[in-house]
Amino acid sequence: MIRIEARPEAAANMVYAAPVIAVTLTMIAGIVLFMIMGQSPGVALYTFFVEPVSTFDGVTELLVKATPLTLIGVGLSVGFRANVWNIGAEGQLTIGALAGGAVALYFYEMEGFYILPLMVLASIAGGMAWAAIPAFLRSKFNANEILTSLMLTYVGLLVLSYLIHGPMKDPDGQGFPESRLFSDSALFPVLIEDYRLHMGWLFALAAVAAVWVLFSRHVIGFQIRVIGMAPRAAAFAGFEEKKLVWLSFMIAGAASGVAGLSEVAGPLGQIVPSISPGYGFTAIIVAFLGRLHPLGILMAALLMALSYLGGENAQISLNMPNAVTGVFQGMLLFFLLGSDVLIKYRLRFGR
Amino acid sequence: MIGARKKGEVVETKPLLSLRNIRKEFPGCLANDEVDLDVLPGEIHALLGENGAGKSTLVKMIYGVLKPDGGEMIWAGQAVQIANPSTARALGVGMVFQHFSLFEALTVAENIALGIPPELSGPGLEDRIIDVSKSYGLPLDPYRGVHSLSVGERQRIEIVRCLLQKPKLLIMDEPTSVLTPQEADKLFETLQRLSSEGVAILYISHRLEEIRKLCHKATILRLGRVVSDCDPAQETARSLAEMMMGSDLTSAVKAEGRAIGEARFKVSALSTTPDDPFAVALKKVSFELKNGEIFGVAGLAGNGQSELMDMLSGEALASNADVIVMEGHATGHMGPEERRDLGLGFVPEERLGHGAVPDMTLWENGFLTAGRGQGLMNNGFIKTDKTKDFANAIVERFNVKTAGIEHHASSLSGGNLQKFIMGREIDQNPKVLIVLQPTWGVDAGSAAFIHQALIDLAAQGTAVLVISQDLDELFAVSDRIAVISEGRLSESTPATETTVEQIGLLMGGLHEAEQHGGQAA
Known part of the structure; x- marks a missing residue:
């Protein structure tokens, strides 16, 4: 019989070693997986993890994919530190994209410097509004935010589906469920000519810096950390939990909203039925893989972005199924959680 | 005995x-x-x-x-x-x-x-x-x-x-x-x-x-x-x-002949109706704290002390604002921060997780309750250097044995962490200090130090409330003593006019009576 028992003392440095261990184990499991599928492991790993970033174009594409992951991961980390389990970023992303996109479509015949800022504000408002629902339900009725935020994601996706098949559908689009293409004034400017890397990446870096300052210097970050680590000490000090719950949701909602906009006003250039390949969920893995630290999240976002690119590349070059990306992300989360458990607990065999 | x-x-x-x-x-x-x-x-x-x-x-x-x-x-x-x-x-x-x-x-x-x-x-x-x-x-x-x-x-x-x-x-x-x-x-x-x-x-x-x-x-x-x-x-x-x-013990010395001033903090007929079926309801608790006086409340654990502490610290709010009055301000509806602004200080019973955050450094724990009142932040940004100075001053003045203020609160022994928490509250010069079980699980040396610190604070004119199960402690520091039992607070008696045995009987009174079929113990 195998038992799991608490270790007397958890090694502090292992907290940072766990992501490295998890990535290593994912690679090993990946090799086994490729072998089972009859691929040469060396070629497969190269195709998956190296080839996508072997060109300058590949690196910029990596940053394009990392943009929403970083934004959302950093936004979610604020709540996770306060034990606010908002897992509905995908929905907040969708509504943010719709709100920002609605501004773009309203001004579709016009040019103007004011359009883009309005879109950003609208996407922030949209993400916040969607996050406000679970925040309200939790602080007013003590409803579990895991359930409410997750379920609202599906509602959000249905709202998108309704709008794109109805009011937002391009009148000249031959019935395809797609919006008009955004005008040039409604697109995020690219950072480097001829590549897709856009201004959203700067937003992501700004979010990393802002959250880093919030937690290292500001009293709000301090209060969030206290509430996450010792809720009674937070009550004793007089920190208002409800205020911090709201704040956590608003930050995550705003970040997710901008992330959604950075897709529709970035690589997509219009609203389509599926805006995000699950960035809002992957960002949860990103946040934990990065140990809820802004810089860690930035690294983790790059790694997860690579798994998207690698998955696409493997589909094209090796004829592997689309699911391979999800398999890699799932394995990574599995090994990370496993390592985390084994840092705090150990296995005992026999009796 | x-x-x-x-x-x-x-x-x-x-x-x-x-x-x-x-x-x-x-x-x-x-x-x-x-x-x-x-x-x-x-x-x-x-x-x-x-x-x-x-x-x-x-x-x-x-x-x-x-x-x-x-x-x-x-x-x-x-x-x-x-x-x-x-x-x-x-x-x-x-x-x-x-x-x-x-x-x-x-x-x-x-x-x-x-x-x-x-x-x-x-x-x-x-x-x-x-x-x-x-x-x-x-x-x-x-x-x-x-x-x-x-x-x-x-x-x-x-x-x-x-x-x-x-x-x-x-x-x-x-x-x-x-x-x-x-x-x-x-x-x-x-x-x-x-x-x-x-x-x-x-x-x-x-x-x-x-x-x-x-x-x-x-x-x-x-x-x-x-x-x-x-x-x-x-x-x-x-x-x-x-x-x-491994050294000579100095026990706390009461300051004699202090002038006890007027009532600064007043609680009148404070009652609670807890939601939690296992919590104790407070029943018309009334007392006042006077400048320069240490008021001791004796009682066995689970007779309403923590409920009373929550009400006084603002972690729970009273149903009526004016049942708790601090220098003329009705404070019953104020949160902990506002109460601290009025000059109240608190030390809860649990050190780890309530009075201090175990996995934060000592200086961060200093900031926990002092950040607002001691000017340790600027537009919400923490003044790290000033906060560290504040924490170092506590460590030095209250003889806290630690490898440094960058270490986590959980690394300190109970006595040393309690000295730090006590020091954090005392160094903010409170007008009223309310402490619950100040030396619970604390070694004899630290306990004597804490008792002396409380006595010295009262000698400077602070009104002090000590809620404790330890009768020796209460008799060592208190000027007046009352007993809390099943949410009721007894009349207070000057400490010099009562004995450990009398207080002990009052503390156990209700439980004894129940067991012996209503006969008074």
Whole structure:
């Protein structure tokens, strides 16, 4: 019989070693997986993890994919530190994209410097509004935010589906469920000519810096950390939990909203039925893989972005199924959680 | 108080348990080193030492909760490895922990059945509980729900649970810290009875007087090593304390002839209706705190102290704003921050997780309650240097032993962390300071220091409220004393006009009355 028992003392440095261990184990499991599928492991790993970033174009594409992951991961980390389990970023992303996109479509015949800022504000408002629902339900009725935020994601996706098949559908689009293409004034400017890397990446870096300052210097970050680590000490000090719950949701909602906009006003250039390949969920893995630290999240976002690119590349070059990306992300989360458990607990065999 | 000792009854000389060269190391801390200990059958053996001296680590190894890094354990002549508590219980070791693990919603018998081997918990358990509890003078009704029991009765559940397994060695970790003097006397009778039947008892306590009266032998630990084996009856409480600390003990000195000023903080008819069925409702609690005076509130744990503390600190809000008045401000609806702004300071009972955040550094913990009032931030940005200066000043002024303010609060011993928390509140110059169990689980040296700090604070004109179960502490510092029992606060009496026995009777009064069919105790 195998038992799991608490270790007397958890090694502090292992907290940072766990992501490295998890990535290593994912690679090993990946090799086994490729072998089972009859691929040469060396070629497969190269195709998956190296080839996508072997060109300058590949690196910029990596940053394009990392943009929403970083934004959302950093936004979610604020709540996770306060034990606010908002897992509905995908929905907040969708509504943010719709709100920002609605501004773009309203001004579709016009040019103007004011359009883009309005879109950003609208996407922030949209993400916040969607996050406000679970925040309200939790602080007013003590409803579990895991359930409410997750379920609202599906509602959000249905709202998108309704709008794109109805009011937002391009009148000249031959019935395809797609919006008009955004005008040039409604697109995020690219950072480097001829590549897709856009201004959203700067937003992501700004979010990393802002959250880093919030937690290292500001009293709000301090209060969030206290509430996450010792809720009674937070009550004793007089920190208002409800205020911090709201704040956590608003930050995550705003970040997710901008992330959604950075897709529709970035690589997509219009609203389509599926805006995000699950960035809002992957960002949860990103946040934990990065140990809820802004810089860690930035690294983790790059790694997860690579798994998207690698998955696409493997589909094209090796004829592997689309699911391979999800398999890699799932394995990574599995090994990370496993390592985390084994840092705090150990296995005992026999009796 | 304690019955005549029956010395010399310990005739057997072969030890039941011998420890040789026991060693246990935690990261950065040698908890036990070269520890030798012999416990004879029928011996009541005291284990003494300051907090962090290694007593709990040692008994946890004997009970199989921790594994020694080196050394030998010999049980009745045989070398043994005690891998886990069930091995320990199979050998005949029982342990009564300081903190009980009981399910409030279950009955006494159900709780006992959960903690013993299945072959013992079968049918007839209730009768066996009654047998054991009667024969050892531990009255206990197996059918009662635990939530309705006093702390003393709960402890009896733990003791009976051990006795049902017929232990040869019973380990008791600070058993009297939760008992009234009268309840403690009853416990001592039980322990002496067990001792006369040949059961060895390993007894951990901070109360030196009771050890002098009860125990046959004492082993004193300091910094993980045995510093002395002695007969406690031949020592004074003072000499025992000095062996524990390795230095001379200075007890707190009350400032005499202080002028006690007018009432600054007033509570009138404060009542609560708790949502939690196991919480105690406060019933028309009224008192006032005067400038320069220390007001002591005695009472056994679970009689409304923590509920009162929550109401005073603002963690719970009163139904009516003006039942709590601070210098003319109705504060009943204010949160903790606003109350601190008015000059109130608080020290809660739990150090880790309530008074301090365990996994934050000391300076961050300094910021926890002082950040707002002491100007340690600028537009919400923490002034790190100023905060560190504030924390360093506390460490220095309150003699906090720590490797530095960058270390986590959880790395400090209980006494040192309590000195830090106390210092954090005192250094903010509160007009009113309210403390709950200020020296609970704190070593004698730190306790004396904390008492002196409270007395000095009052001498400067602060109004101080000390809520405590420790009567010696209350008599050492208080000017006036009242008793809280089942949510009611008694009239206060000047400390000089009452005695430990009178207060003790008031503390246990209601529970005693219930047990004896309404006869006043």
